[in-house]
Amino acid sequence: MAALLKASNITMQFGGLKAVDNVDMEIQPGEIHALIGPNGAGKTTFFNVVSGIYSPTSGSVIFDGEEITKLKAYQVTAKGITRTFQNILLFENMSIVENVMVGGHTRTDSGLVGSLLRTGKSRRAERECYENAMKTLAFVGMEELADQSASGLPYGKKRILEIARALASHPKIIMLDEPAAGMNSTESEELSRIIFKIRDAGITVLLVEHDMKFVAGISDMVTVLDHGQKICEGVPQMALNGPRVIEAYLGKEEEEEEA
Amino acid sequence: MKKTAKSTVITLVVLIAVALLAPVVVGLKNNYMINILCSYCYFGILCCSLNLLLGYTGQISMGHAAFMMIGAYTYGILNKFHGVHFLIAALAALAVSFAAGLLLGAACCKLNAIFLAMTTVGFYKAVSTVIINEGWLTGGANGISAIQKWTVFGYKLKNWQFYYIALAVVLLVFLFCYRMVNSKTGRAMRAMCSAPIASSAMGVNNNQLKFLVCGISGALAGLAGVLYAVTNSYLSADMFAKVSVQTLTMTVVGGMGTLWGPLFGTLAITTLPELLRPFADHLDGIYGVVIILTVIFMPNGIYGFVRRMVQKASAKAKAKKAQPANAAGKKGE
Numbered sequence A: 001m002a003a004l005l006k007a008s009n010i011t012m013q014f015g016g017l018k019a020v021d022n023v024d025m026e027i028q029p030g031e032i033h034a035l036i037g038p039n040g041a042g043k044t045t046f047f048n049v050v051s052g053i054y055s056p057t058s059g060s061v062i063f064d065g066e067e068i069t070k071l072k073a074y075q076v077t078a079k080g081i082t083r084t085f086q087n088i089l090l091f092e093n094m095s096i097v098e099n100v101m102v103g104g105h106t107r108t109d110s111g112l113v114g115s116l117l118r119t120g121k122s123r124r125a126e127r128e129c130y131e132n133a134m135k136t137l138a139f140v141g142m143e144e145l146a147d148q149s150a151s152g153l154p155y156g157k158k159r160i161l162e163i164a165r166a167l168a169s170h171p172k173i174i175m176l177d178e179p180a181a182g183m184n185s186t187e188s189e190e191l192s193r194i195i196f197k198i199r200d201a202g203i204t205v206l207l208v209e210h211d212m213k214f215v216a217g218i219s220d221m222v223t224v225l226d227h228g229q230k231i232c233e234g235v236p237q238m239a240l241n242g243p244r245v246i247e248a249y250l251g252k253e254e255e256e257e258e259a
Numbered sequence B: 001m002k003k004t005a006k007s008t009v010i011t012l013v014v015l016i017a018v019a020l021l022a023p024v025v026v027g028l029k030n031n032y033m034i035n036i037l038c039s040y041c042y043f044g045i046l047c048c049s050l051n052l053l054l055g056y057t058g059q060i061s062m063g064h065a066a067f068m069m070i071g072a073y074t075y076g077i078l079n080k081f082h083g084v085h086f087l088i089a090a091l092a093a094l095a096v097s098f099a100a101g102l103l104l105g106a107a108c109c110k111l112n113a114i115f116l117a118m119t120t121v122g123f124y125k126a127v128s129t130v131i132i133n134e135g136w137l138t139g140g141a142n143g144i145s146a147i148q149k150w151t152v153f154g155y156k157l158k159n160w161q162f163y164y165i166a167l168a169v170v171l172l173v174f175l176f177c178y179r180m181v182n183s184k185t186g187r188a189m190r191a192m193c194s195a196p197i198a199s200s201a202m203g204v205n206n207n208q209l210k211f212l213v214c215g216i217s218g219a220l221a222g223l224a225g226v227l228y229a230v231t232n233s234y235l236s237a238d239m240f241a242k243v244s245v246q247t248l249t250m251t252v253v254g255g256m257g258t259l260w261g262p263l264f265g266t267l268a269i270t271t272l273p274e275l276l277r278p279f280a281d282h283l284d285g286i287y288g289v290v291i292i293l294t295v296i297f298m299p300n301g302i303y304g305f306v307r308r309m310v311q312k313a314s315a316k317a318k319a320k321k322a323q324p325a326n327a328a329g330k331k332g333e
Helices: A043-050 A073-079 A096-103 A112-117 A120-139 A155-167 A185-200 A212-218 A236-241 A243-250 B006-026 B031-056 B065-081 B086-110 B113-133 B159-181 B184-194 B196-201 B206-232 B243-254 B260-275 B277-297 B301-332
Strands: A005-014 A017-027 A032-036 A058-063 A081-083 A173-177 A204-208 A221-226 A229-234
Touching (some): A005 A043, A017 A043, A017 A221, A032 A185, A032 A212, A043 A173, A073 A081, A073 B196, A081 A155, A096 B184, A112 B159, A120 A155, A120 B184, A155 A173, A185 A212, A212 A236, A221 A236, A221 A243, A229 A236, B006 B031, B031 B159, B031 B184, B031 B206, B031 B243, B031 B260, B065 B113, B065 B206, B065 B243, B086 B113, B159 B184, B184 B196, B184 B206, B243 B260, B260 B277
Parallel strands (some): A032 A204, A032 A221, A081 A173, A173 A204
Antiparallel strands (some): A005 A017, A005 A058, A221 A229
């Protein structure tokens, strides 16, 4: 099976620091792929490279047979890759449904002139955008909160809203950056249900996560990064119990713990 | 699908009715008062323009008068010095100030916050210096005087008739802003204002959007400049010295990031200098104090303050209504 996302020899250098060092990664369509590693391993940097927020120092990203290495974030989204953020970045000044409608930005076909003149086409596009947003909210079980302000949501719900916003762009692959961070066990169970639902809807999931139990329970494939390098890849049981992985997390005796 | 609230419609109808009756009340021949009414119009447009930029897109312009000047002078130069028809001159003024807005857009793409604010102040200084020094083009320090009132099919419009045209333009601008902020573009603007990284990850081309909003904002400010030129029939660079701060005050005091805010702000702050004539020398200081007090006590401006009061009052009224009903229900059981 051809990989949906193929990152080859990705290196991302900030000054003297190689945050991501020559990493190869393939994501198969339809799988839930977890990217794990200790703090500072380069997971989020890798996300930023794939989603176009950073342009890698070297290496290439092929998505669905197309090179997207040099594309900007907004262009990457249009291609069908979407993401959430580790430090929740919602549009706090907008209502929940509006947040999700921004997620549908690339799929809404209404120009400014059309909107100013209220043409039939633009009104139709706006209605579709709204309906798509409501459907997406229903998908994650938040449709009743649609008109509330995003800033008033509890923490766990904010993370779910970020996922809904990302889904509204009809992605082929969704990248979740620590979706379970700060969630209690009820919330993270709810989250795994939603992630399975996303997978069942035919959307590939790539996630960064710290919670090992969560990763073991949910992913089909695990890639482990440490100090910017890939140290292990495989099915969860194997990858999580590999000697180098345990060493990366717990450290060797003489090694200092990385902050 | 946003439905227009009933209270919005009522407020709008009342405001329009007052605006329509105002010239009759002050007297159609009272040119002094009519000119003040016209100043509400151009300041209203200017505030809408700054609000799109500052309130909805989060880009600071401390030199918004520059765009107004560019619009006013383009109109004045073409209409007065080259005898171009007022409509064509006005359209040209829109085009030139739109282009100037794109320049600001370039700055917005590269700079943020305090650096952008400094750049816009510098831009204003540059524009006014060019206008004073390039006398061959702009009339220099003498300014442009005796700009004609509009003549339609040989009929020279009176001041109060021009006021109604200006009022119509304001309403059009207001409708323009209303539709713009409630469109896909408007959502993207608010999103970028709140979290630019997230908006670009959602597919918004931030830089393109900044150019677009800056261009539109510049053009609207230029439009305000055209009305300014016609109302005062005289232009000189120093007339615009306080306009940037005044516009900023109106937008912030009214409540930026809301459609109503700038209108309320315009009404309040345009009236203020007329009331404070004796203190005209200290006006800048008064604006400063007003901005500080607003930011501390009414961070969402007059509009936000009024809305909160109304919401509180209606919640209280509801609670009062609900109480006797509950009591009656309990007795029934």
